[in-house]
Amino acid sequence: MSSIDVPLKKGGFGTTSRTDNWWAEPLLVFLGYMSFIVYATWAALQGNNYLCTAQCGGADYLSPMYSPLLIEQAPAWWPAFLPFSAAMLILPFPGLFRFTCYYYRGAYYKAFWADPISCSVGEPRSSYRGEKKFPLILQNVHRYFLYFAILFVFILLYDGYKALWFTGPDGAKHFGIGVGSLVLILNPILLGGYTFGCHSFRHLVGGMKDILSASPVRKTAYDCAGCLNRSHMKWAWVSMFFVGFADVYVRLCAMGIWHDWRIL
Amino acid sequence: MADKATFRIWRGGNGTGHFVDYATAISPGMVVLDAVHGIQAADANDMAVRWNCKAGKCGSCSAEINGKPRLMCMTRLNTLDLSVPVTVEPMKTFPHVRDLVTDVSWNYRVKTKIQKFKPRKPDAPDGTWRVQQADVDRPQEFRKCIECFLCQDVCHVLRDHNLHEEFIGPRFLIYTAQLEMNPLDTGDRLKDLKDRDGIGYCNITKCCTKVCPEEIKITDNAIIPLKERVVDEFFDPLGGLFKIIR
Incomplete structure (x- = not known):
């Protein structure tokens, strides 16, 4: 690479000539992520009120943080000092999908690591490794978590479908719609908007090719992913908070604090 | 829009220098490059500034306006707070030559x-x-x-x-x-x-x-x-x- 001598002095952390509220965006991102991380950790540690049935008129509402509900009791290999709940085996997958997501990476490098805290604002550290070296080179694993995330979208869609069936007095399942049904159907739709707009997904369905016109299916898939990708940040935020809201909804209904309103 | 605005422009060469405040007449429709040219014509004939097309297509007049990298010819004055001085600096990533000019x-x-x-x-x-x-x-x-x-x-x-x-x-x-x-x-x-x-x-x-x-x-x-x-x-x-x- 060509060498360069840059004599202009750089300022220290936070030094900038910017006159706008450059600190507001990283602060909001920090607060937004922290609030979700704190709530999700708390909810995952509870291990109860994640399934609403009798309190929801015979519905089958399962919190997305506990889906798929495969193991309810701690397996034998689980370390005794660690609290266990079904969510703790599930959340790492969508959690790591988001952690390695290109949008989230850019956002938390700014908000949590100040690298940089905002554009054209001085940084706290002079050394820099980026994603070229360990440990952040591991972010390249993103597409593997994408595969899990796609699986989760379909699992949660199935949960949404199950939320449309209510156990009647006769013990049989009857079709119905409650507010909880809508919440649990909307949740995977929002997650799908986020997952299928993922940069890695867009790459895998067509971005890797220089010639897309030869395959109309691939071209259509690429265009659709690109369409979702243009609002990837919005999908990321809305879907993240809606997962939290869906858990809150199921939890409060299961606790009897909220009552599920049956629409149909 | 006020009749006058103050521009705080970096003056100096080879990375050394200081800000100098210039008050200049402004009118609706002006961009930062217009104001810099006005200052150059009236108050600072020796001020170095690189520009060419004045239409956002040549990429010559890059600078940092109120700390943000922008083209001077595409930054309209009505998008800036003119009640305080507007800072105009050279790009910081490249070697400084003189005033607003850097070696790219x-x-x-x-x-x-x-x-x-x-x-x-x-x-x-x-x-x-x-x-x-x-x-x-x-x-x-x-x-x-x-x-x-x-x-x-x-x-x-x-x-x-x-x-x-x-x-x-x-x-x-x-x-x-x-x-x-x-x-x-x-x-x-x-x-x-x-x-x-x-x-x-x-x-x-x-x-x-x-x-x-x-x-x-x-x-x-x-x-x-x-x-x-x-x-x-x-x-x-x-x-x-x-x-x-x-």
Whole structure:
């Protein structure tokens, strides 16, 4: 690479000539992520009120943080000092999908690591490794978590479908719609908007090719992913908070604090 | 709009200098470059400023206005708070020459090292090619680049960490993407991208996209797709296995 001598002095952390509220965006991102991380950790540690049935008129509402509900009791290999709940085996997958997501990476490098805290604002550290070296080179694993995330979208869609069936007095399942049904159907739709707009997904369905016109299916898939990708940040935020809201909804209904309103 | 506004302009050479305040007459429709020219004509005849087209197409008048990398000719005064002095500084990522002028020649040296366009054999007997518009939509977005180097200026890898030796910067990542995604090109620049050009240094903060006057989606449409292609080639064992089996 060509060498360069840059004599202009750089300022220290936070030094900038910017006159706008450059600190507001990283602060909001920090607060937004922290609030979700704190709530999700708390909810995952509870291990109860994640399934609403009798309190929801015979519905089958399962919190997305506990889906798929495969193991309810701690397996034998689980370390005794660690609290266990079904969510703790599930959340790492969508959690790591988001952690390695290109949008989230850019956002938390700014908000949590100040690298940089905002554009054209001085940084706290002079050394820099980026994603070229360990440990952040591991972010390249993103597409593997994408595969899990796609699986989760379909699992949660199935949960949404199950939320449309209510156990009647006769013990049989009857079709119905409650507010909880809508919440649990909307949740995977929002997650799908986020997952299928993922940069890695867009790459895998067509971005890797220089010639897309030869395959109309691939071209259509690429265009659709690109369409979702243009609002990837919005999908990321809305879907993240809606997962939290869906858990809150199921939890409060299961606790009897909220009552599920049956629409149909 | 007030009749006068104050501009706090960096004066000096070779990285040394200081801000000087200039009050100048303003009128509706003016841009920062107009004000700088007014100051140059009336109060500071020796002030160095690079400009050419005054239409946002030549990329010459790049500077930092109130701390943000912008083209002076495309920054309208009615978008700025004129009740306080407007700061105008040279770009900080490149060697300072004088006043608002920096030496951006490093960029041209970088460009010469990127593997050139290498087209496939012509499709037609007359030595021409046939391509579909759908296949050139992506590289055409990158051809909008006017080489103002604002993206290079704002990139913290260059600006704060001075990794000019190891990282080519967003401008040349979109240049590489333009070549890599070209349906006619047969070159392979992925190893260079990973090793010599330092694509891994980009941590996707999208500052380059925010300052681009041509509104090229540098990060989403060029850098991340290139990162994904590098992953295909060097960091995806399952994908590599799949390619072998197929």
